[in-house]
Amino acid sequence: MPAPFPPPTPPGPPLAGTIPASLPGSEYRIGALLVFGSAFAWSFGGAIARFLDIPDSWTIVFWRSLFGTLFLLAFMLLRDGPRGTVALFRSMGWPGLSVGLCFxxxxxxxxxxxxxxxxxxxxxxxxxxxxxAALMVWLFYGERISGVTWLAIGTVIVGVGIMVSSSFTGKVSPLGDGLALIIPLVFALATVITRRYPHVRMTPATCFGCFAAGMIALTMSSNLAVTPGELGILFIFGALNLGLGMALFVTGARLIPSALAALLGTGETVLGPVWVAVIHGEIPAPRTIAGGVLILAALLTHLTFEFRRQKRQNRSNA
Known part of the structure; x- marks a missing residue:
């Protein structure tokens, strides 16, 4: 079947489930830490949302997207300057637009x-x-996925299944579940595109994505009025939770394999219930705790294995 997007101009990365041999160990570690940092920032979303009592969810989306857009724009202006920021938007091309639309x-x-x-x-x-993400790079680019990555992916899925198994109510909607299925599909696609085009800076893409989401929410919201206190919470929700998380993710995802970037991103699922429990006193169910421990163990085990592999490769190349 034809690939949904053309092959990258520079040579493509090596096996999706392994560490690129030419990638310095320090850059690999930085990339992994940045992606996990994005999951850490995003994990506060549920705890922050608990402080908001706004009946129209589209109002929350609008203000959150607005502050996320402003944060990312300010970040680029400080880092790259006005001319550099304009150049980034001009040079992001179809990969950047695609990632922005995915978000x-x-x-x-x-x-x-x-x-x-x-x-x-x-x-x-x-x-x-x-x-x-692993299936996309396998189907579209023929990149082999390592057995360790497949095992970790399977463990993560089992862990999340355990976490939510006590919450099912029997309510099933083909439309709702179909839309929910689109979320991991487009997020995985954004991960693969970011990794396949590491020379493209994706920060302007996330800024564009936040802006576009805000414009959609603007047309859907019935009332954008909020109190000063709610506005402060929405600023944290948009700038630090959404904007900072996106900046960390797209920066780190350029440095590590697609499957690993997506895998590290599931740390949000583990940490989210922890912050809600600590801040709001909502203790997760035993199955939620058990599933979270299983996911965290899979992430740490996979990272330890990959870091040791990188050290052996560095020693052999020395």
Missing amino acids: MVASTCFIISIQYTTVANVVLLGAGVPLF
Whole structure:
């Protein structure tokens, strides 16, 4: 079958489930830490949302997207200057536009899907991001996935299944679940594109995605009025939770394999219930704790294995 996007101009990365031999170990570690940092930032989303009592969810999407856009724009202006920022937007090309649209679609589908199906279903389907990313690079580029990565992906999916298994209510909606399935698909696609085009800076792409999501929310919201206190929470929700998380993710995903980037991103599923429990006193169910421990163990085991492999490669190349 033809690839949905053309091969990259520079040589493509090596095996999706392994560490590129030419990539310095320090850059690999930085990339992994940045991607996990994005999951850490995004994991506060549920705890922050608990502080908001705004009936129209599209209002939250608008203000969150607005502050996310402003944060990412300010970040680029400080880092690259006005001319550099304009140049980044001009040079991001179709890969940047595609990644931005992926983030826009994911955020929009999330809001609509939870109106038709359970949050547990959305979370469970979201665990498919690492699998979808691995399948995409395998189908479109023929890149082999290592056995360790497949094992870790399977463990993560089992762990998320355990976490949400006690939350199923029997409510099923083909529309809601179909929209929820789009979320991991487009997020996995964004991960693969970011990794396949490491020479393209994706920060302007995420800024574009936030802006586009905000414009959609603007047309859907019935009332954008919020209190000063809510506005402060929405600023944290948009700038630090959404904007900072996106900046960390697209920066780190350029440095590590697609499957590993998606795998590290599932750390959000583990940490999210922890912050809600600590801040709001909502203790997760035993199955949620058990599934979270299983996912965290898979992530740490996989990272330890890959770091040791990189050290052996560096010693052999020395």
